[in-house]
Amino acid sequence: MINLTWKIGGEAGFGIMTTGHMFSKIAVKHGYKIFDYIEYPSLIRGGHNVYEVRVSDEEIYSQEKKVDFLFALNKETYDLHKEEVREGGIIVYNSDNFKLNTGEKERNVAIYSLPLSKIISDIGAQKVMENNVALGATIAILSMEINALYLIIESIFRKKGQEVIDKNKEAAKAGYEYVTKNPPDGFDHKLLPRKAEPQIIATGNEAAGMGAFVGGCQFFVAYPMTPSSALLHIMAMYGEKYGVVVKHAEDEISVMNMAIGASYAGARSMIGTAGGGFSLMVEGLGLAGITETPVVVMVGQRPGPATGMPTWTSQGDLQFVIHAAQDEFPRIVLTPGDINEVFWLTAEAFNLAEIYQTPVFILTDKYLLESHASVPVFELNQVKINRGKLISFEEGDIAENYLRYKVTEDGIPKRALPGMKKALFIANSYEHDEYGWSTEDPKERVRQVDRRARKLETFKKTISKQNVYGDTVADLSIVAWGSTKGPVLQAMKDIKGRSDKIKVNFLHITHAWPFPADCVGDFLMKAKRTMIIESNSYSQMGLLIREQTGFDIKNKYLKYDGRPFYPEDIQNKIMEVINL
Amino acid sequence: MCETHNMIQTNLYDSKSPTWCPGCGDYGIWASLRTSLNQLGWGAEKYAVVYGVGCSGNMTDFIKCHGFHSLHGRAVPNAEGIKLANHELTVICEVGDGDCYGEGGNHLLHAMRGNADIKVLVHDNRVYGLTTGQTAPTSPSGFKSKSTPQGVIELPVNPLSFAITQGASFVAQGFAGDTIYLIKLITEALSHKGFALLNILQPCVSFNKFYGYAYYKERIYRLEEDNHNPESKEEALKRVMQDETRIPLGIIYKKERPTYQDQVGVLAKGTLVKQPMNNPKEFTSLLNIFTENPL
Ligand SMILES: Cc1ncc(C[n+]2csc(CCOP(=O)(O)OP(=O)(O)O)c2C)c(N)n1
Ligand code: SF4
16 A cells, blocks of 8 residues: 655745645646645744645545655754654755754655755746745655646646746756756655546535535625635635626625525525634524525634634534524534535535525534545536425416415425515514514414424434444444544544454544434444544533433543644544553 | 605505504605505515614514515615525615614625615614614714713714715615605615615604604705705715704715626626526536546
8 A cells, every 4th residue: 555645844935835735636646545734824924834745545534643755845844843754754855945964864764955946046937936846856756757747837827828837847847857866865655657537636615615516506605714715715716607696795794694685585595604703693593594594604613712723623613503593493514524525515505405494504624624635526417406495486476375484294384585476475583473474472483483493303304324434343433523534534444454353433423413313322322332532622512412312422532722633643542442 | 643644555565554653753764665666666576675673674564575574783785685696676675773874884884885786775763763762873972862871972973974985876865754755765766776875864753852853844955956966976975064954855966886786797697596507517617627637
């Protein structure tokens, strides 16, 4: 098996993000799978940025702690990360930026000096092209094909003209040739091209964007907030081409209310935000709930409260999202675990929102939204659009005695739209009767509350199953939700690679609300030992499980330092619990 | 109640009966809106009304049409969303002054900047009615109310000057006690293409007795009888910056400019909710952007 982690670090401003993303593409062009992960502070210039790309010829689910190839653009990167380099690895450093004492050879780690500035000035290129020199050198060191980089440069700069393309290629070539002339000593990892199918490389934001477009989104409105701003950028970039009206509104209160307005009028609507922005939307969420207006809400979690740690990861908003807004109304909370699930659940969220006429959440986090993974190309013919009980304009023009909030057995009434001639209604934020007129009548109130609640019961019947991975009979049963899926699956795979004797299985919750109590209860009932893994300090999912099933998961692996889980740490926890 | 009531054709409507205090200015606004809609001859499919929360918003239950009873302060963004989804509809907001100039003031500013094609009819009673008499952003300094027994410290907002300078393409003022003229102004506002603000002076007979019918009747005058040029921003500003010895009614400022929806590329293809939904297969080009092919 081939497994290699390449990591580049330097000051913000070098273009670390672009460089890392390009390396991910280069690796996929060579037929490998990738998972990448970025760390950066909430600053525009200065500050330490790192981008790591894990490359493998097998399925990979997360980043890892160890590195095989460290590219240190500055001294800080070297000092902070040199210990992470595995035996047999290499550290390439920009010798025009800092000097290492000769003889500073790390364990069995090759050290390679690359004079980035000199190479770039020798060919008379601009400093901004240094990243191509770095990638050219990387390619040579890993015995990869420089052509892959050329193709990527061509597609990035296509609009800027041949001259720009040529200059960038020249920089790449210079880096490549420097290494060919001065080959490194004591490093022999190779990423030779392999045969493979085309792959999508996408972040969670990009997968959510694709899911939204394909899922029939017609109106997207947001206010920028890390980690979901990129979703707004994607929707804005491609909205015009794919028929989506995209609006950057004045604040999140407006975001939620514009989406509700557009959806009331019949447009499939979505909004994107983070916990802070969502806090401003909460009253509007209740409005969507009581008026039964479909809306898809993507919330990207980051550590909080308030501004918290903007560019880091967290799963601290689960209970908030499940409970936000006064009183009770149905909502659906989906918690995708990887790029594939983000795509499919986002597309499906539009159907659920319209079928159940209620808000549907995609609850994600920085780790999922900003890390790229390679996945097989989504099969578009699997996408189905279901608009639920929405009536057509033709029907609405002739309907007699239409009642928007009619009491039905499944709780779901027919939905008309403004612009219809006969099927009139009032979407009312006050409690209302079947027509929509305000009411304070106790019987009407109870009828409407009960009916709205029945919508969720109807939905519950469709989500009895959640995915279980691993051995049927296990020494340890793990429960996790959302993006923690990746590191858990990676840890399970790595354990299997070491020994077949350790039996572990894993229930991944993708539908957090309404809570799939039967399925989770069943899994826990059969478990010998249990452990919950999540990114918050209260164990919010653990508490929910106890509330909903009565099971108290004693072993908890909780992390709330803003960093994602690492499979190595999860392996250690698994061994700890099994050896108890 | 005002004298013009018996003129109103209400037979088209089959709603609940109003619950406002007898004599409330909201009756005049309600009657004027319904008459204006009747005169325009619009069927229910032509428009939607979004209501804020306040005495003003309670009008929801007194008009049978497509309506959206929103939150306190949020009618404007709801209306903007409706308009973008279906720009064939005329979208009307019935809001209070506390609602629209206080709680939701930010939305108003940005809707005006964009010339969002919505018609905002503000019931300006210079007080909070529904919550039984606290100060509003329109109450004058020194105004004593339940929440300001020592008198308001702030200056009142000047919504008209704000609208003129921040991009509204139609700014007008009406009076709930002069329904004949109000009907005309509402019709003008509803017929305007672009953002229209119609501030309606509305006596609250229960909680703001000082600003009653008599107060306004002594001070109001009609701009069209006073040699006013509504195309001129400078003239418009002068009219609304005067002290209250004379209160202008009529169209204060009106200048058409492209609306928000006119400038949204996607809407050039037609009404959003009537555009056919793309076939999933058409997104192959989108997936290609993110797809890498092996060498
Ligand atoms: C978020 C929120 N805050 C407070 C209220 C309570 N509230 C309802 S109406 C109102 C003020 C009403 O004043 P105004 O908007 O001027 O309308 P009026 O009743 O005078 O027509 C308030 C404070 C509310 N409904 N929602
Ligand atoms: S409280 Fe004032 S605004 Fe409200 S209904 Fe009574 S008079 Fe009208």
